Amino acid sequence: MIIAKQKELAEILQMLEGKQRIFLTGCSQCATTCKFGGEEEVARMAAALKDAGKEITGTVILDPSCISLKVKKDLRRAPGLQEAEAILVLACGDGCQTVAGNTRLPVYPANDTLFIGEVERVGRFKEVCRACGSCELGWTGGICPVTRCAKGLLNGPCGGSRDGKCEVDPELDCAWILIYEALKERGELDKLRQVRLPRDHRKARRLAIN
Amino acid sequence: MGLREALASGKVVVTAEVAPPKGTDLTAFRESLPYLRGRVDAVNVTDFQSAVVRASSLTLCRLLLEEGLDPVLQITGRDRNRIAIQGELLGAAILGIRNVLAITGDHTEIGDHPGAKPVFDLDAVTILQAAQRLNQGRDLAGNPLRGATDFTLGATVTPCYEPLELQVLKMESKIAAGATFFQTQAVYEVEAMRRFREATAHLGDVKVLVGIIPLKSAGMARFMNKNVPGIRVPEELLERMAAAPDPVAAGVKAAGELMAALLAEGLCDGFHLMTLGREDLVPEILAAAGLA
Ligand code: SF4
Ligand code: SF4
Numbered sequence: 001m002i003i004a005k006q007k008e009l010a011e012i013l014q015m016l017e018g019k020q021r022i023f024l025t026g027c028s029q030c031a032t033t034c035k036f037g038g039e040e041e042v043a044r045m046a047a048a049l050k051d052a053g054k055e056i057t058g059t060v061i062l063d064p065s066c067i068s069l070k071v072k073k074d075l076r077r078a079p080g081l082q083e084a085e086a087i088l089v090l091a092c093g094d095g096c097q098t099v100a101g102n103t104r105l106p107v108y109p110a111n112d113t114l115f116i117g118e119v120e121r122v123g124r125f126k127e128v129c130r131a132c133g134s135c136e137l138g139w140t141g142g143i144c145p146v147t148r149c150a151k152g153l154l155n156g157p158c159g160g161s162r163d164g165k166c167e168v169d170p171e172l173d174c175a176w177i178l179i180y181e182a183l184k185e186r187g188e189l190d191k192l193r194q195v196r197l198p199r200d201h202r203k204a205r206r207l208a209i210n
Numbered sequence: 211m212g213l214r215e216a217l218a219s220g221k222v223v224v225t226a227e228v229a230p231p232k233g234t235d236l237t238a239f240r241e242s243l244p245y246l247r248g249r250v251d252a253v254n255v256t257d258f259q260s261a262v263v264r265a266s267s268l269t270l271c272r273l274l275l276e277e278g279l280d281p282v283l284q285i286t287g288r289d290r291n292r293i294a295i296q297g298e299l300l301g302a303a304i305l306g307i308r309n310v311l312a313i314t315g316d317h318t319e320i321g322d323h324p325g326a327k328p329v330f331d332l333d334a335v336t337i338l339q340a341a342q343r344l345n346q347g348r349d350l351a352g353n354p355l356r357g358a359t360d361f362t363l364g365a366t367v368t369p370c371y372e373p374l375e376l377q378v379l380k381m382e383s384k385i386a387a388g389a390t391f392f393q394t395q396a397v398y399e400v401e402a403m404r405r406f407r408e409a410t411a412h413l414g415d416v417k418v419l420v421g422i423i424p425l426k427s428a429g430m431a432r433f434m435n436k437n438v439p440g441i442r443v444p445e446e447l448l449e450r451m452a453a454a455p456d457p458v459a460a461g462v463k464a465a466g467e468l469m470a471a472l473l474a475e476g477l478c479d480g481f482h483l484m485t486l487g488r489e490d491l492v493p494e495i496l497a498a499a500g501l502a
Contacts, residue, residue: 150317151287151328155335156380158314159368159395162439168317180376192379195386198292198336198350 001118002030002092003125004111006041013052015108016086021055023084025075025099027065027091034125036111037065037090045090045110057083065095072102081105115147133203139191141182146199148175154196212280213252213309214362216480217391217417222473222501223480225282225393225419226492227254228274230265239270242489243277249492249502250483252309254282254393258289261321268298272305282364283307286315291331296340296349303344303359311364311393312337312384335383338363342388365389367418368440369397369406378409385416392416393482395440396423398447398468403477417479420472424483424491425461428452462491466498473499 016022024042031037039061046056058080062071075081086106089096093113100107115127130147136154137144146152150168157176160167166174183189216223226246228239246253253274257267271281283302285295299310314334318326332340340350347358365384371377381392397403397420407418423441425431428451431443447464454460472478481499485491496502 150319151314151330151333153314153330153333155333155383157376158316158333159366159371160316160439164372167439168319177373177376180373180379184375189375189379192376193382195335195339195383197339198332201331 001034001116001125002094002113003034003115003117003127004031004036004092004113006036006045006090006111007109009048009052012049012088012108012110016049016054016088019054019086019106021057021083021085022049023057023078023081023087023105024049024059025065025087025089025091025095026059026061027095028061028063029065031065031091031095031111032061034119035123036092037095042090045088049088057081062091062095062099065089065091066098068098068101071098075099075102131204132199133206134200139188139194140179141186141188143175143179143182145175145179148172148178154199156192211251213282213391216251217362221480223391223417223419224250224496224501225252225254225480225482226250226489227256227482227484228270228489229256229259229487230267230270232262232264234265236273238487239273243279245489245492247277247279249496250279251480252280252282254284254311254482257284257286257313257315258321259284259316261288261316261318261323261326263322268302268305268307271302271307275306280309281307282309282311284311284313285337286313287330287332287334287337288315288318289329291329292336292340292350295332295337296344299341299344299359299361300355303361308360308362309364310341310361311366312341312389313366334365335380335387338365338384338387338389345388362390363388364391364393366395367392368395369402369420370395370440370442374405374409378413381410382413385413390416391419391479393419394421396421396434396438396484398441398443398464400468400471400475400477402442403472404475407477419480419482420469420478421482421484422465422469422495424465424485424488424495425451425457426488427457427461458488458491462494463498465495466500469495469499469501 026037026042042059060078088108088110089099090110096109116129117125117127132146150166161174164177166172255267255270271283274281312334318328344359347355367381431448434441435443
């Protein structure tokens with residue numbers, strides 16, 4: 001799931017300065033589940049913008065906002081879009097770019113996109129994957145060191161953990177202690193005996209695949 | 211005799227540590243030299259320690275050489291990618307530096323430029339790997355070098371780490387990647403080293419220099435217990451410091467006693483003295499340990 005959070009209204013209004021007639025798009029998937037761009041949030045945003053003196057020409061919940069062909073089709077027949085001067089997108093950064101790629105209108109993001117994460121419970125998300133292009137989970141007890149170790153270390157922990165917590169944020173568990181415990185439990189500590197080579201960062205830079 | 215020869219000789223090896231200035235003023239650095247020269251086998255120079263901007267380690271290492279001291283270049287993975295690290299190491303070799311201590315590095319967020327981009331392209335283990343390759347005349351990508359390096363490679367280890375087994379696994383990786391000596395996080399108890407040596411008995415002939423940070427006050431001990439990972443000052447030492455009329459002298463004495471006890475039990479090959487700006491204490495600490 002992509003996790004995002006809404007920008008402050010002040011920042012949104014600043015982006016929309018000089019644009020009066022606004023069209024809003026949401027998204028039926030992550031944005032709906034995680035409440036940063038479902039029906040409810042779009043309606044709330046419409047009301048807030050009206051309060052700020054804007055005119056809302058229409059809204060649509062794209063299903064989803066990240067499939068280009070579908071977005072193109074849904075935007076073509078969206079009522080109110082013709083009258084708009086700008087589109088405000090309540091989706092992730094991908095959803096926002098997909099909309100931008102299918103319209104000539106200026107497009108603005110309502111959200112800051114944070115990470116690929118797991119929904120631990122309602123309103124609480126945990127970053128778990130950086131889409132690094134070369135998955136290491138097979139030898140780490142199913143815990144991602146690239147994402148969940150603050151330094152992305154592959155050769156064991158730094159010296160900074162205290163009471164099992166990370167030196168960067170005492171709220172976060174040290175990923176390496178979790179990995180150690182998971183491997184120990186599975187009888188797989190030998191996996192930590194192999195020196196891991198530096199990562200190939202080209203793998204994280206694939207801009208497109210077929 | 212430099213660090214390499216000292217390590218090979220079987221004598222008690224002593225290293226000290228200095229931090230480059232935050233700025234260009236070398237007064238404190240120069241004032242520390244008479245306390246170190248002729249007393250220690252090598253001097254580490256920290257690499258933007260605690261992720262704080264300072265002069266570079268390489269610069270002070272070269273100055274130490276000119277002063278007749280054998281420098282240990284500390285290098286972390288936080289600020290440079292693999293290209294810059296290897297280049298820095300080649301530069302160090304050209305300048306005559308023979309010892310490298312590889313460290314992963316504190317995170318940028320705990321330093322004085324918390325918004326800086328953390329690099330960590332290499333970690334302590336892969337820095338060692340890179341340096342080992344340079345020693346063999348090749349870079350990390352396998353390209354041949356015109357002129358190889360000849361570094362003695364070291365790394366750090368934290369004897370009071372929990373879980374210790376994980377720390378030992380990492381130490382094994384560091385040895386596999388070329389580390390021949392270890393400088394430990396500061397230790398305050400003989401028992402901690404007993405446990406550590408037992409857990410590392412299978413590791414063969416690597417040299418372990420026990421980290422010594424002399425306490426300056428009970429407050430400092432409490433602060434470290436609370437904030438510094440891997441440091442544990444026992445309660446009785448804390449009380450001793452609190453009761454001492456001259457806490458700095460008491461800290462020196464306690465450090466000396468610990469060192470003598472560790473040597474008596476054969477628990478280490480030497481010491482790494484981290485005096486945190488009080489390099490003038492080095493002669494007294496060595497005397498208190500019976501090493502002067
Ligand atoms: S190793 Fe890479 S792909 Fe696998 S979970 Fe971590 S970031 Fe994602
Ligand atoms: S404390 Fe643990 S999670 Fe944090 S940077 Fe160090 S190894 Fe990574």
